[in-house]
Amino acid sequence: MNKASEMLPKKFRNLIGYKVQSQQKQSQSTDLTVIDESLLILEQKLIQKCALKAQPKSMRGKPRAKIEVDLRNIRGFLGKKEQKQPECILAQMMEDKSVVFEDDIFTGDYLVRQPIKHGFFNLTDGYNMQDVIEDLYKLTLYGLSCKLEVKNVSDYYCILVIPDIFQRVQVKMLVDMIIRQLGFKGIYLHLESVLSSFGANLQQCCVVDIGYEKINITCVDDGVILPGTYVRKNFGSKDIDLVLMRQVTKRNACDQAVQLQSNNYGDLLQMEKLKEKACQLTQKEDKLNYNYELHCLRNQKEKRFFVQHNDGLYISANTLFESEPFNEIRKQDMHECFDFTGRLFEMQYDPEDNFEELSGGIQLCWYWGSKEKEQQYFIEGNQMLNPNYMIPLDHMIAYSIAQVQDPEIRQKLANNILFTGGGAHLIDLVDEVEALLIEKFQVMELNEIERVEVKTIIRDVRPINMAWVGATVLPKTESVSELWITGSRWLGNLEPQKDELEDMINQFDGDVQQLEKKLIAFAKKDKEKDRSCEYGLKHLKEKIPFIW
Numbered sequence: 001m002n003k004a005s006e007m008l009p010k011k012f013r014n015l016i017g018y019k020v021q022s023q024q025k026q027s028q029s030t031d032l033t034v035i036d037e038s039l040l041i042l043e044q045k046l047i048q049k050c051a052l053k054a055q056p057k058s059m060r061g062k063p064r065a066k067i068e069v070d071l072r073n074i075r076g077f078l079g080k081k082e083q084k085q086p087e088c089i090l091a092q093m094m095e096d097k098s099v100v101f102e103d104d105i106f107t108g109d110y111l112v113r114q115p116i117k118h119g120f121f122n123l124t125d126g127y128n129m130q131d132v133i134e135d136l137y138k139l140t141l142y143g144l145s146c147k148l149e150v151k152n153v154s155d156y157y158c159i160l161v162i163p164d165i166f167q168r169v170q171v172k173m174l175v176d177m178i179i180r181q182l183g184f185k186g187i188y189l190h191l192e193s194v195l196s197s198f199g200a201n202l203q204q205c206c207v208v209d210i211g212y213e214k215i216n217i218t219c220v221d222d223g224v225i226l227p228g229t230y231v232r233k234n235f236g237s238k239d240i241d242l243v244l245m246r247q248v249t250k251r252n253a254c255d256q257a258v259q260l261q262s263n264n265y266g267d268l269l270q271m272e273k274l275k276e277k278a279c280q281l282t283q284k285e286d287k288l289n290y291n292y293e294l295h296c297l298r299n300q301k302e303k304r305f306f307v308q309h310n311d312g313l314y315i316s317a318n319t320l321f322e323s324e325p326f327n328e329i330r331k332q333d334m335h336e337c338f339d340f341t342g343r344l345f346e347m348q349y350d351p352e353d354n355f356e357e358l359s360g361g362i363q364l365c366w367y368w369g370s371k372e373k374e375q376q377y378f379i380e381g382n383q384m385l386n387p388n389y390m391i392p393l394d395h396m397i398a399y400s401i402a403q404v405q406d407p408e409i410r411q412k413l414a415n416n417i418l419f420t421g422g423g424a425h426l427i428d429l430v431d432e433v434e435a436l437l438i439e440k441f442q443v444m445e446l447n448e449i450e451r452v453e454v455k456t457i458i459r460d461v462r463p464i465n466m467a468w469v470g471a472t473v474l475p476k477t478e479s480v481s482e483l484w485i486t487g488s489r490w491l492g493n494l495e496p497q498k499d500e501l502e503d504m505i506n507q508f509d510g511d512v513q514q515l516e517k518k519l520i521a522f523a524k525k526d527k528e529k530d531r532s533c534e535y536g537l538k539h540l541k542e543k544i545p546f547i548w
Protein backbone atom coordinates (compact mmCIF):
# COMPACT_ATOMS: atom_id res chain seq x y z
CA MET A 1 0.00 0.00 0.00
CA ASN A 2 0.94 3.63 -0.37
CA LYS A 3 -0.40 7.02 -1.33
CA ALA A 4 -1.03 7.19 -5.09
CA SER A 5 1.31 10.18 -5.33
CA GLU A 6 4.31 8.09 -4.22
CA MET A 7 6.65 6.37 -6.64
CA LEU A 8 6.79 2.98 -4.93
CA PRO A 9 4.43 0.94 -2.75
CA LYS A 10 5.22 0.02 0.85
CA LYS A 11 5.01 -3.72 1.16
CA PHE A 12 4.54 -5.75 4.30
CA ARG A 13 3.47 -9.31 4.83
CA ASN A 14 -0.12 -10.20 5.54
CA LEU A 15 0.75 -11.77 8.88
CA ILE A 16 -0.36 -10.84 12.35
CA GLY A 17 0.88 -12.25 15.65
CA TYR A 18 -1.08 -12.61 18.88
CA LYS A 19 0.48 -13.23 22.25
CA VAL A 20 -0.51 -16.73 23.41
CA GLN A 21 0.72 -19.43 25.75
CA SER A 22 3.60 -21.24 24.03
CA GLN A 23 1.75 -24.57 23.90
CA GLN A 24 -0.95 -22.93 21.79
CA LYS A 25 1.56 -22.13 19.08
CA GLN A 26 0.99 -24.45 16.19
CA SER A 27 3.92 -25.64 14.22
CA GLN A 28 4.17 -28.51 11.83
CA SER A 29 6.78 -28.73 9.17
CA THR A 30 6.37 -30.00 5.63
CA ASP A 31 8.36 -33.14 4.90
CA LEU A 32 10.73 -31.94 2.20
CA THR A 33 12.50 -35.28 1.78
CA VAL A 34 9.61 -36.33 -0.51
CA ILE A 35 11.06 -34.22 -3.30
CA ASP A 36 14.52 -35.79 -3.28
CA GLU A 37 13.77 -38.24 -6.06
CA SER A 38 12.15 -35.73 -8.40
CA LEU A 39 15.00 -33.29 -7.78
CA LEU A 40 17.51 -35.97 -8.73
CA ILE A 41 15.61 -36.56 -11.98
CA LEU A 42 15.58 -32.81 -12.63
CA GLU A 43 19.34 -32.65 -11.99
CA GLN A 44 19.94 -35.48 -14.49
CA LYS A 45 17.83 -33.70 -17.09
CA LEU A 46 19.79 -30.47 -16.61
CA ILE A 47 23.08 -32.35 -16.93
CA GLN A 48 21.86 -34.01 -20.13
CA LYS A 49 20.87 -30.62 -21.53
CA CYS A 50 24.38 -29.42 -20.56
CA ALA A 51 22.72 -26.77 -18.40
CA LEU A 52 24.57 -28.18 -15.40
CA LYS A 53 28.18 -29.32 -15.32
CA ALA A 54 30.24 -31.02 -12.63
CA GLN A 55 32.26 -28.55 -10.59
CA PRO A 56 35.79 -28.25 -12.03
CA LYS A 57 38.41 -29.78 -9.74
CA SER A 58 40.51 -26.64 -9.82
CA MET A 59 37.82 -24.70 -8.02
CA ARG A 60 37.44 -27.09 -5.12
CA GLY A 61 39.11 -26.02 -1.92
CA LYS A 62 39.71 -22.50 -3.17
CA PRO A 63 39.29 -19.72 -0.62
CA ARG A 64 35.68 -18.63 -0.73
CA ALA A 65 34.48 -15.09 -1.18
CA LYS A 66 31.97 -14.02 1.43
CA ILE A 67 28.70 -12.50 0.29
CA GLU A 68 26.30 -11.08 2.82
CA VAL A 69 22.75 -11.86 1.97
CA ASP A 70 20.61 -9.73 4.24
CA LEU A 71 21.17 -8.82 7.80
CA ARG A 72 18.42 -6.30 8.23
CA ASN A 73 15.67 -8.86 8.64
CA ILE A 74 17.30 -10.59 11.51
CA ARG A 75 18.07 -7.29 13.23
CA GLY A 76 14.40 -6.60 12.86
CA PHE A 77 13.59 -9.89 14.59
CA LEU A 78 15.62 -8.90 17.58
CA GLY A 79 13.68 -5.73 17.98
CA LYS A 80 16.56 -3.39 17.22
CA LYS A 81 14.60 -1.77 14.46
CA GLU A 82 12.79 1.33 15.48
CA GLN A 83 9.06 0.98 15.10
CA LYS A 84 6.58 3.83 14.86
CA GLN A 85 3.56 3.63 17.11
CA PRO A 86 0.19 4.15 15.50
CA GLU A 87 -1.95 6.89 16.91
CA CYS A 88 -5.03 4.75 17.21
CA ILE A 89 -6.67 1.96 19.12
CA LEU A 90 -3.94 -0.40 17.97
CA ALA A 91 -1.36 1.63 19.86
CA GLN A 92 -2.16 0.07 23.24
CA MET A 93 -2.18 -3.45 21.83
CA MET A 94 1.13 -2.86 20.12
CA GLU A 95 2.64 -1.26 23.17
CA ASP A 96 1.93 -4.21 25.42
CA LYS A 97 2.88 -6.49 22.50
CA SER A 98 -0.41 -8.37 22.55
CA VAL A 99 -0.56 -7.80 18.79
CA VAL A 100 2.55 -7.65 16.62
CA PHE A 101 3.31 -7.12 12.93
CA GLU A 102 6.15 -7.71 10.48
CA ASP A 103 9.40 -9.10 11.90
CA ASP A 104 8.23 -8.68 15.51
CA ILE A 105 6.03 -11.73 14.97
CA PHE A 106 9.07 -13.96 15.30
CA THR A 107 10.54 -12.52 18.46
CA GLY A 108 8.35 -14.36 20.92
CA ASP A 109 5.60 -16.87 21.46
CA TYR A 110 3.05 -15.52 19.06
CA LEU A 111 0.26 -17.28 17.29
CA VAL A 112 0.77 -16.21 13.70
CA ARG A 113 -2.31 -15.76 11.54
CA GLN A 114 -2.27 -15.25 7.80
CA PRO A 115 -5.63 -13.77 6.77
CA ILE A 116 -5.08 -14.15 3.02
CA LYS A 117 -3.68 -17.24 1.34
CA HIS A 118 -3.42 -17.90 -2.39
CA GLY A 119 -5.47 -14.72 -2.89
CA PHE A 120 -8.48 -15.86 -0.84
CA PHE A 121 -9.49 -15.54 2.80
CA ASN A 122 -7.58 -18.20 4.71
CA LEU A 123 -10.68 -19.77 6.25
CA THR A 124 -10.40 -22.79 8.50
CA ASP A 125 -12.52 -24.33 11.25
CA GLY A 126 -10.98 -22.10 13.86
CA TYR A 127 -10.58 -19.01 11.70
CA ASN A 128 -13.83 -17.61 10.35
CA MET A 129 -14.80 -14.67 8.12
CA GLN A 130 -15.11 -12.30 11.08
CA ASP A 131 -11.64 -13.22 12.36
CA VAL A 132 -10.14 -12.69 8.90
CA ILE A 133 -11.82 -9.30 8.50
CA GLU A 134 -10.73 -8.29 12.00
CA ASP A 135 -7.10 -9.22 11.19
CA LEU A 136 -7.23 -7.42 7.84
CA TYR A 137 -8.66 -4.38 9.61
CA LYS A 138 -5.75 -4.36 12.08
CA LEU A 139 -3.19 -4.92 9.33
CA THR A 140 -4.59 -2.08 7.21
CA LEU A 141 -4.75 0.22 10.21
CA TYR A 142 -1.15 -0.66 11.01
CA GLY A 143 -0.15 0.13 7.42
CA LEU A 144 -2.03 3.40 7.36
CA SER A 145 -0.65 4.58 10.70
CA CYS A 146 2.89 3.23 10.78
CA LYS A 147 3.81 2.98 7.10
CA LEU A 148 1.88 5.79 5.47
CA GLU A 149 1.42 8.01 8.53
CA VAL A 150 -2.08 8.89 7.46
CA LYS A 151 -3.77 10.97 10.15
CA ASN A 152 -7.29 11.38 8.91
CA VAL A 153 -8.51 8.40 6.89
CA SER A 154 -11.82 10.08 6.06
CA ASP A 155 -9.93 12.55 3.82
CA TYR A 156 -8.79 9.73 1.53
CA TYR A 157 -10.23 7.55 -1.20
CA CYS A 158 -9.03 3.96 -1.48
CA ILE A 159 -8.17 1.94 -4.58
CA LEU A 160 -8.48 -1.75 -3.84
CA VAL A 161 -6.49 -4.09 -6.09
CA ILE A 162 -8.17 -7.50 -6.14
CA PRO A 163 -7.01 -10.78 -7.68
CA ASP A 164 -8.51 -11.67 -11.08
CA ILE A 165 -10.36 -14.51 -9.48
CA PHE A 166 -12.08 -13.59 -6.26
CA GLN A 167 -15.03 -14.59 -4.16
CA ARG A 168 -17.68 -11.91 -4.26
CA VAL A 169 -18.72 -12.30 -0.67
CA GLN A 170 -15.13 -11.76 0.45
CA VAL A 171 -14.72 -8.64 -1.66
CA LYS A 172 -18.04 -7.30 -0.33
CA MET A 173 -16.82 -7.77 3.22
CA LEU A 174 -13.54 -6.06 2.41
CA VAL A 175 -15.26 -3.05 0.86
CA ASP A 176 -17.53 -2.80 3.87
CA MET A 177 -14.60 -2.96 6.28
CA ILE A 178 -12.74 -0.25 4.35
CA ILE A 179 -15.73 2.10 4.32
CA ARG A 180 -17.54 1.32 7.54
CA GLN A 181 -14.71 0.41 9.93
CA LEU A 182 -11.78 2.35 8.53
CA GLY A 183 -13.90 5.29 7.37
CA PHE A 184 -12.46 5.95 3.90
CA LYS A 185 -14.25 8.65 1.91
CA GLY A 186 -14.82 6.28 -1.03
CA ILE A 187 -13.44 3.29 -2.86
CA TYR A 188 -12.74 1.94 -6.32
CA LEU A 189 -11.86 -1.63 -7.25
CA HIS A 190 -10.00 -3.15 -10.13
CA LEU A 191 -8.37 -6.44 -11.13
CA GLU A 192 -4.67 -7.04 -10.65
CA SER A 193 -3.86 -8.17 -14.23
CA VAL A 194 -5.77 -5.34 -15.85
CA LEU A 195 -3.99 -2.84 -13.62
CA SER A 196 -0.65 -4.39 -14.60
CA SER A 197 -1.52 -3.82 -18.26
CA PHE A 198 -2.27 -0.16 -17.38
CA GLY A 199 1.02 0.08 -15.45
CA ALA A 200 2.92 -1.21 -18.48
CA ASN A 201 0.76 0.83 -20.84
CA LEU A 202 0.09 -2.20 -23.04
CA GLN A 203 -3.28 -2.49 -24.70
CA GLN A 204 -3.02 -6.19 -25.48
CA CYS A 205 -0.84 -8.45 -23.41
CA CYS A 206 -0.58 -11.81 -21.73
CA VAL A 207 -0.03 -11.00 -18.04
CA VAL A 208 2.03 -13.60 -16.16
CA ASP A 209 2.01 -12.81 -12.44
CA ILE A 210 4.42 -14.89 -10.33
CA GLY A 211 3.62 -14.03 -6.73
CA TYR A 212 4.56 -15.46 -3.37
CA GLU A 213 1.88 -18.13 -3.24
CA LYS A 214 0.13 -17.99 -6.58
CA ILE A 215 0.82 -17.86 -10.28
CA ASN A 216 -1.83 -16.14 -12.34
CA ILE A 217 -1.92 -15.95 -16.13
CA THR A 218 -4.50 -14.07 -18.23
CA CYS A 219 -4.70 -12.37 -21.60
CA VAL A 220 -5.90 -8.79 -21.39
CA ASP A 221 -7.33 -6.81 -24.29
CA ASP A 222 -8.13 -3.16 -23.75
CA GLY A 223 -8.80 -3.45 -20.04
CA VAL A 224 -10.78 -6.69 -20.30
CA ILE A 225 -9.68 -10.24 -19.47
CA LEU A 226 -10.33 -12.48 -22.46
CA PRO A 227 -12.59 -15.38 -21.43
CA GLY A 228 -11.01 -18.81 -21.18
CA THR A 229 -7.44 -17.48 -21.05
CA TYR A 230 -7.29 -17.72 -17.31
CA VAL A 231 -4.78 -20.08 -15.63
CA ARG A 232 -4.25 -19.94 -11.93
CA LYS A 233 -2.02 -22.06 -9.68
CA ASN A 234 -1.72 -22.12 -5.92
CA PHE A 235 2.06 -22.29 -6.24
CA GLY A 236 4.54 -19.48 -6.30
CA SER A 237 7.91 -18.15 -5.39
CA LYS A 238 7.57 -19.56 -1.87
CA ASP A 239 7.68 -23.10 -3.28
CA ILE A 240 11.10 -22.34 -4.79
CA ASP A 241 12.25 -21.32 -1.28
CA LEU A 242 11.11 -24.70 0.07
CA VAL A 243 12.94 -26.59 -2.68
CA LEU A 244 16.03 -24.49 -2.06
CA MET A 245 15.89 -25.27 1.65
CA ARG A 246 15.88 -28.99 0.88
CA GLN A 247 18.73 -28.63 -1.60
CA VAL A 248 20.90 -26.70 0.86
CA THR A 249 20.30 -29.32 3.54
CA LYS A 250 20.70 -32.33 1.26
CA ARG A 251 23.94 -31.05 -0.22
CA ASN A 252 25.35 -30.23 3.21
CA ALA A 253 25.90 -26.76 1.85
CA CYS A 254 25.47 -25.15 5.23
CA ASP A 255 26.65 -25.61 8.79
CA GLN A 256 25.34 -29.00 10.03
CA ALA A 257 24.45 -27.52 13.40
CA VAL A 258 21.85 -25.33 11.72
CA GLN A 259 18.91 -27.55 10.95
CA LEU A 260 16.80 -25.52 8.57
CA GLN A 261 13.07 -25.98 9.09
CA SER A 262 10.23 -25.30 6.71
CA ASN A 263 7.93 -24.18 9.51
CA ASN A 264 10.45 -21.67 10.85
CA TYR A 265 9.57 -18.36 9.29
CA GLY A 266 13.03 -16.90 9.87
CA ASP A 267 14.68 -19.83 8.07
CA LEU A 268 12.26 -19.53 5.16
CA LEU A 269 12.93 -15.83 4.95
CA GLN A 270 16.67 -16.47 4.69
CA MET A 271 16.05 -18.95 1.87
CA GLU A 272 13.93 -16.28 0.19
CA LYS A 273 16.80 -13.81 0.40
CA LEU A 274 19.30 -16.40 -0.81
CA LYS A 275 17.01 -17.16 -3.77
CA GLU A 276 16.71 -13.48 -4.67
CA LYS A 277 20.47 -13.05 -4.53
CA ALA A 278 21.80 -16.27 -5.99
CA CYS A 279 19.17 -18.44 -7.68
CA GLN A 280 19.29 -18.50 -11.44
CA LEU A 281 18.34 -20.81 -14.24
CA THR A 282 21.73 -21.33 -15.84
CA GLN A 283 24.98 -22.27 -14.19
CA LYS A 284 27.62 -19.60 -13.68
CA GLU A 285 31.11 -20.87 -13.00
CA ASP A 286 32.42 -17.53 -11.77
CA LYS A 287 30.24 -17.89 -8.68
CA LEU A 288 31.72 -21.18 -7.57
CA ASN A 289 33.74 -19.71 -4.73
CA TYR A 290 30.91 -17.66 -3.24
CA ASN A 291 29.92 -18.19 0.36
CA TYR A 292 26.64 -16.66 1.43
CA GLU A 293 26.34 -15.36 4.96
CA LEU A 294 22.94 -15.99 6.50
CA HIS A 295 21.46 -15.64 9.95
CA CYS A 296 18.92 -17.59 11.91
CA LEU A 297 17.34 -17.36 15.31
CA ARG A 298 17.79 -20.20 17.77
CA ASN A 299 16.58 -19.85 21.35
CA GLN A 300 16.06 -16.15 20.78
CA LYS A 301 19.71 -15.77 19.86
CA GLU A 302 20.98 -14.74 16.51
CA LYS A 303 23.21 -17.36 14.89
CA ARG A 304 25.35 -16.74 11.85
CA PHE A 305 25.90 -19.45 9.27
CA PHE A 306 27.25 -19.81 5.75
CA VAL A 307 25.81 -21.46 2.68
CA GLN A 308 28.28 -22.46 -0.01
CA HIS A 309 27.41 -21.81 -3.59
CA ASN A 310 25.95 -25.07 -4.90
CA ASP A 311 24.00 -26.56 -7.80
CA GLY A 312 20.82 -26.44 -5.75
CA LEU A 313 20.66 -22.74 -6.56
CA TYR A 314 20.11 -23.59 -10.24
CA ILE A 315 18.00 -26.67 -9.70
CA SER A 316 15.52 -24.85 -7.44
CA ALA A 317 15.00 -22.10 -10.01
CA ASN A 318 14.33 -24.69 -12.71
CA THR A 319 11.39 -26.12 -10.77
CA LEU A 320 9.24 -23.48 -12.48
CA PHE A 321 9.69 -25.53 -15.66
CA GLU A 322 9.94 -29.01 -14.15
CA SER A 323 7.12 -28.91 -11.70
CA GLU A 324 7.19 -32.41 -10.22
CA PRO A 325 8.91 -31.33 -6.96
CA PHE A 326 6.13 -28.76 -6.34
CA ASN A 327 3.51 -31.44 -6.86
CA GLU A 328 5.35 -33.87 -4.60
CA ILE A 329 5.22 -31.33 -1.80
CA ARG A 330 1.53 -30.69 -2.43
CA LYS A 331 0.66 -34.42 -2.70
CA GLN A 332 1.19 -34.67 1.03
CA ASP A 333 -1.91 -32.55 1.36
CA MET A 334 -3.50 -32.84 -2.04
CA HIS A 335 -6.71 -31.16 -0.97
CA GLU A 336 -5.49 -29.14 1.92
CA CYS A 337 -2.63 -26.74 2.21
CA PHE A 338 -0.71 -25.91 5.33
CA ASP A 339 0.70 -22.53 5.93
CA PHE A 340 4.14 -22.23 7.48
CA THR A 341 2.73 -22.34 10.99
CA GLY A 342 1.28 -25.72 10.11
CA ARG A 343 -2.31 -24.48 10.19
CA LEU A 344 -4.74 -26.34 8.02
CA PHE A 345 -6.10 -24.38 5.14
CA GLU A 346 -8.94 -25.67 3.06
CA MET A 347 -10.17 -23.97 -0.08
CA GLN A 348 -13.75 -22.99 0.49
CA TYR A 349 -16.31 -23.09 -2.24
CA ASP A 350 -18.43 -19.99 -2.50
CA PRO A 351 -21.45 -19.88 -4.81
CA GLU A 352 -20.58 -16.26 -5.44
CA ASP A 353 -17.17 -16.80 -7.03
CA ASN A 354 -16.58 -15.48 -10.54
CA PHE A 355 -14.52 -18.40 -11.77
CA GLU A 356 -17.16 -19.80 -14.07
CA GLU A 357 -17.26 -16.66 -16.17
CA LEU A 358 -13.49 -16.43 -16.36
CA SER A 359 -12.76 -20.05 -17.12
CA GLY A 360 -15.32 -20.15 -19.90
CA GLY A 361 -17.92 -22.24 -18.11
CA ILE A 362 -16.02 -24.46 -15.71
CA GLN A 363 -17.27 -24.09 -12.20
CA LEU A 364 -14.78 -23.61 -9.44
CA CYS A 365 -16.79 -25.97 -7.24
CA TRP A 366 -16.13 -28.64 -9.81
CA TYR A 367 -12.80 -29.30 -8.28
CA TRP A 368 -12.70 -27.15 -5.20
CA GLY A 369 -16.06 -28.28 -3.97
CA SER A 370 -15.28 -31.83 -2.92
CA LYS A 371 -12.36 -34.18 -2.72
CA GLU A 372 -14.06 -36.71 -5.01
CA LYS A 373 -14.64 -34.20 -7.77
CA GLU A 374 -11.15 -32.82 -7.52
CA GLN A 375 -9.78 -36.35 -7.69
CA GLN A 376 -11.95 -37.06 -10.75
CA TYR A 377 -10.81 -33.86 -12.35
CA PHE A 378 -7.25 -34.79 -11.63
CA ILE A 379 -7.59 -38.30 -13.06
CA GLU A 380 -9.28 -37.06 -16.19
CA GLY A 381 -6.11 -35.19 -16.92
CA ASN A 382 -7.52 -31.71 -17.07
CA GLN A 383 -4.69 -30.50 -14.97
CA MET A 384 -4.33 -27.10 -16.54
CA LEU A 385 -7.19 -25.67 -14.53
CA ASN A 386 -6.56 -27.55 -11.31
CA PRO A 387 -5.13 -24.87 -9.02
CA ASN A 388 -3.43 -27.45 -6.84
CA TYR A 389 -1.51 -29.11 -9.65
CA MET A 390 1.54 -27.30 -10.97
CA ILE A 391 2.32 -27.33 -14.68
CA PRO A 392 5.52 -26.00 -16.31
CA LEU A 393 5.31 -22.24 -16.67
CA ASP A 394 5.83 -22.20 -20.44
CA HIS A 395 2.98 -24.71 -20.95
CA MET A 396 0.61 -22.49 -18.98
CA ILE A 397 1.50 -19.36 -20.95
CA ALA A 398 1.16 -21.17 -24.28
CA TYR A 399 -2.21 -22.62 -23.20
CA SER A 400 -3.52 -19.19 -22.20
CA ILE A 401 -2.55 -17.56 -25.50
CA ALA A 402 -3.83 -20.52 -27.53
CA GLN A 403 -7.31 -20.04 -26.03
CA VAL A 404 -7.69 -16.84 -28.06
CA GLN A 405 -9.46 -17.60 -31.35
CA ASP A 406 -8.21 -14.67 -33.45
CA PRO A 407 -4.70 -15.46 -34.84
CA GLU A 408 -3.87 -11.76 -35.13
CA ILE A 409 -4.56 -11.15 -31.45
CA ARG A 410 -2.68 -14.35 -30.56
CA GLN A 411 0.32 -12.99 -32.39
CA LYS A 412 0.14 -9.67 -30.57
CA LEU A 413 -0.17 -11.40 -27.22
CA ALA A 414 2.90 -13.56 -27.92
CA ASN A 415 4.82 -10.37 -28.68
CA ASN A 416 3.64 -8.77 -25.43
CA ILE A 417 4.04 -11.24 -22.60
CA LEU A 418 4.14 -9.09 -19.51
CA PHE A 419 5.87 -10.61 -16.48
CA THR A 420 4.72 -9.17 -13.16
CA GLY A 421 5.05 -10.11 -9.49
CA GLY A 422 8.25 -10.59 -7.50
CA GLY A 423 8.92 -14.05 -8.93
CA ALA A 424 9.48 -12.49 -12.35
CA HIS A 425 12.77 -11.03 -11.06
CA LEU A 426 14.44 -14.45 -11.09
CA ILE A 427 17.70 -14.20 -13.02
CA ASP A 428 17.60 -15.62 -16.62
CA LEU A 429 13.86 -16.23 -16.46
CA VAL A 430 12.99 -14.06 -19.46
CA ASP A 431 15.51 -15.71 -21.81
CA GLU A 432 14.45 -19.18 -20.73
CA VAL A 433 10.74 -18.51 -21.21
CA GLU A 434 11.26 -16.93 -24.63
CA ALA A 435 13.32 -19.88 -25.86
CA LEU A 436 10.87 -22.48 -24.53
CA LEU A 437 7.82 -20.68 -25.89
CA ILE A 438 9.15 -20.41 -29.42
CA GLU A 439 9.56 -24.20 -29.41
CA LYS A 440 6.18 -24.73 -27.77
CA PHE A 441 4.25 -22.61 -30.29
CA GLN A 442 5.90 -24.53 -33.13
CA VAL A 443 4.82 -27.84 -31.62
CA MET A 444 1.29 -26.46 -31.20
CA GLU A 445 1.37 -25.37 -34.85
CA LEU A 446 0.46 -21.79 -34.04
CA ASN A 447 2.38 -20.74 -37.11
CA GLU A 448 1.30 -17.11 -37.05
CA ILE A 449 3.50 -16.66 -33.96
CA GLU A 450 6.98 -16.03 -35.29
CA ARG A 451 8.30 -13.98 -32.43
CA VAL A 452 7.97 -14.17 -28.66
CA GLU A 453 8.80 -11.22 -26.46
CA VAL A 454 8.69 -11.22 -22.69
CA LYS A 455 8.54 -7.81 -21.06
CA THR A 456 9.60 -7.17 -17.50
CA ILE A 457 10.93 -3.73 -16.58
CA ILE A 458 8.94 -1.08 -18.40
CA ARG A 459 9.78 2.62 -18.00
CA ASP A 460 11.77 1.77 -14.86
CA VAL A 461 8.78 0.03 -13.27
CA ARG A 462 9.84 -3.31 -11.86
CA PRO A 463 7.51 -6.34 -12.23
CA ILE A 464 6.81 -6.48 -8.48
CA ASN A 465 5.30 -2.96 -8.66
CA MET A 466 3.49 -3.17 -12.01
CA ALA A 467 -0.10 -3.60 -10.74
CA TRP A 468 0.44 -0.94 -8.08
CA VAL A 469 1.69 1.57 -10.65
CA GLY A 470 -1.37 0.74 -12.79
CA ALA A 471 -3.59 1.51 -9.80
CA THR A 472 -1.91 4.89 -9.26
CA VAL A 473 -2.78 5.81 -12.85
CA LEU A 474 -6.52 5.55 -12.15
CA PRO A 475 -6.98 8.75 -10.11
CA LYS A 476 -5.22 10.64 -12.92
CA THR A 477 -7.77 9.61 -15.53
CA GLU A 478 -10.27 12.20 -16.72
CA SER A 479 -13.34 10.40 -15.45
CA VAL A 480 -11.94 10.19 -11.92
CA SER A 481 -14.82 11.88 -10.16
CA GLU A 482 -17.21 9.40 -11.78
CA LEU A 483 -15.26 6.41 -10.56
CA TRP A 484 -15.59 6.51 -6.81
CA ILE A 485 -18.11 4.58 -4.82
CA THR A 486 -18.50 7.05 -1.98
CA GLY A 487 -18.95 6.01 1.61
CA SER A 488 -22.47 7.39 1.79
CA ARG A 489 -23.49 5.56 -1.41
CA TRP A 490 -22.10 2.28 -0.12
CA LEU A 491 -23.85 2.68 3.21
CA GLY A 492 -27.11 3.88 1.65
CA ASN A 493 -27.14 7.34 3.24
CA LEU A 494 -28.83 8.91 0.24
CA GLU A 495 -29.76 12.55 -0.07
CA PRO A 496 -33.36 13.25 -1.07
CA GLN A 497 -33.57 13.85 -4.80
CA LYS A 498 -32.64 17.46 -5.12
CA ASP A 499 -34.26 18.63 -8.36
CA GLU A 500 -37.80 17.99 -7.22
CA LEU A 501 -37.09 19.58 -3.86
CA GLU A 502 -35.47 22.61 -5.41
CA ASP A 503 -38.43 23.05 -7.80
CA MET A 504 -40.80 22.97 -4.87
CA ILE A 505 -38.87 25.69 -3.04
CA ASN A 506 -38.52 27.81 -6.18
CA GLN A 507 -42.26 27.63 -6.74
CA PHE A 508 -43.03 28.72 -3.15
CA ASP A 509 -45.68 31.45 -3.35
CA GLY A 510 -45.97 32.26 0.35
CA ASP A 511 -48.50 29.53 1.18
CA VAL A 512 -46.70 27.78 4.05
CA GLN A 513 -49.41 25.19 4.63
CA GLN A 514 -49.34 24.14 0.98
CA LEU A 515 -45.55 23.81 1.05
CA GLU A 516 -45.72 21.75 4.21
CA LYS A 517 -48.19 19.36 2.57
CA LYS A 518 -46.00 19.05 -0.51
CA LEU A 519 -42.92 18.36 1.61
CA ILE A 520 -44.66 15.61 3.59
CA ALA A 521 -45.88 14.01 0.35
CA PHE A 522 -42.38 14.28 -1.11
CA ALA A 523 -40.76 12.65 1.94
CA LYS A 524 -43.31 9.80 1.78
CA LYS A 525 -42.74 9.26 -1.93
CA ASP A 526 -38.96 9.39 -1.50
CA LYS A 527 -39.17 6.73 1.19
CA GLU A 528 -41.31 4.41 -0.91
CA LYS A 529 -39.37 4.76 -4.14
CA ASP A 530 -37.00 1.89 -4.92
CA ARG A 531 -33.60 3.47 -4.96
CA SER A 532 -31.66 0.26 -4.37
CA CYS A 533 -29.62 0.83 -7.54
CA GLU A 534 -28.19 3.97 -6.04
CA TYR A 535 -26.39 2.40 -3.12
CA GLY A 536 -24.64 -0.70 -1.80
CA LEU A 537 -23.76 -3.60 -4.02
CA LYS A 538 -25.97 -2.67 -6.97
CA HIS A 539 -24.28 0.71 -7.11
CA LEU A 540 -20.84 -0.93 -6.91
CA LYS A 541 -21.73 -3.31 -9.75
CA GLU A 542 -22.63 -0.37 -11.97
CA LYS A 543 -19.33 1.36 -11.28
CA ILE A 544 -16.79 -1.43 -11.61
CA PRO A 545 -15.41 -2.21 -15.07
CA PHE A 546 -15.13 -6.01 -14.75
CA ILE A 547 -17.38 -9.07 -14.41
CA TRP A 548 -18.74 -9.30 -10.90
Ligand SMILES: Nc1ncnc2c1ncn2[C@@H]1O[C@H](COP(=O)(O)OP(=O)(O)OP(=O)(O)O)[C@@H](O)[C@H]1O
Pocket residue numbers: 118119210211212213214236237238272273275276277420421422423424425426427464
Ligand atom coordinates in the same frame (compact mmCIF):
# COMPACT_ATOMS: atom_id res chain seq x y z
N1 LIG B 1 15.02 -10.41 -7.19
C1 LIG B 1 14.19 -11.44 -6.97
N2 LIG B 1 14.47 -12.66 -7.44
C2 LIG B 1 13.65 -13.69 -7.22
N3 LIG B 1 12.50 -13.60 -6.53
C3 LIG B 1 12.16 -12.39 -6.03
C4 LIG B 1 12.98 -11.25 -6.22
N4 LIG B 1 12.39 -10.19 -5.59
C5 LIG B 1 11.25 -10.66 -5.03
N5 LIG B 1 11.11 -11.98 -5.29
C6 LIG B 1 10.07 -12.88 -4.79
O1 LIG B 1 8.78 -12.40 -5.11
C7 LIG B 1 7.87 -12.86 -4.12
C8 LIG B 1 6.94 -11.72 -3.74
O2 LIG B 1 6.30 -11.28 -4.91
P1 LIG B 1 4.96 -10.42 -4.85
O3 LIG B 1 5.15 -9.26 -3.95
O4 LIG B 1 4.53 -10.19 -6.25
O5 LIG B 1 4.00 -11.46 -4.16
P2 LIG B 1 2.54 -11.22 -3.64
O6 LIG B 1 1.81 -10.34 -4.58
O7 LIG B 1 2.60 -10.85 -2.21
O8 LIG B 1 2.04 -12.73 -3.74
P3 LIG B 1 0.65 -13.32 -4.22
O9 LIG B 1 0.53 -12.95 -5.68
O10 LIG B 1 0.82 -14.79 -3.99
O11 LIG B 1 -0.40 -12.67 -3.36
C9 LIG B 1 8.69 -13.35 -2.95
O12 LIG B 1 8.63 -14.76 -2.90
C10 LIG B 1 10.10 -12.89 -3.29
O13 LIG B 1 11.09 -13.78 -2.82
